[in-house]
Amino acid sequence: MQILAEIVNNLPLARVKDVFVGVFDIAVESYKLGIATTVTEEILPHQGIQNSVPLTDMNVQELAKYAFSQNWLEASLGLAAINSALPKYEQQARQINAKKLIERYGVNRKVGIIGHFPFVDNSQNKFSExxxxxxxRQVGDLSEKMIPEKLPQADVVAITSTSLTNHSLEFILEHVAPNAYVILLGPTTPLTPVLFNYHIDALCGVYCEEAQLIKRQIREATPYRKMLGKHYITLLKEDF
Structure with missing residues (x-):
């Protein structure tokens, strides 16, 4: 978990102001509001958060250390804490969504996607594979067990950021071709240039501009795709 360790060790000791653990997403408010997708255990889906009374007594670096947990709910909380404490890179932030980025670099090339993103289905005819x-798996998907064999063939690789939550990101990156263009995407994505040290070229995540609105929607179990008040942000390695 070298990647997580470097990110967490560089976080400030900000105070945790608020925590919301929702069905679809988790929100932590410290320096700003940060969110992450709620991931739960398959075997023990109702496993809770240990030492959780109260989470707001912790500083954000302490809360972020939950990201190392093998309990995916705790790890989700840790990622939300990380995202709440990262500085905003307003000058470098670009308004490019992940779909456009994948299409730009993937045209007539082999594309590998970790995680099934519905928007990619409409772009399939733009890629050679x-x-x-x-x-x-859905129809046409490959098993994750095929990653070591098949992923090195991809010219462009897009990886769900919940791979940080379930601690599979470093395994995935081990099987990416040296010259592949790599995108990390999704609401859990930490928007930090630290990730550019690990063969990642683009980070597609969100800034939560309307904190109160987003917290209300998380409390009310609004699905992420329908959530208002978030701004899609992309950071590119070339800008740092």
């Missing part, structure tokens, strides 16, 4: 690796 599309390989989608998914644990809970």
């Amino acid at each position: 599309l390989m989608v690796f998914e644990k809970d």
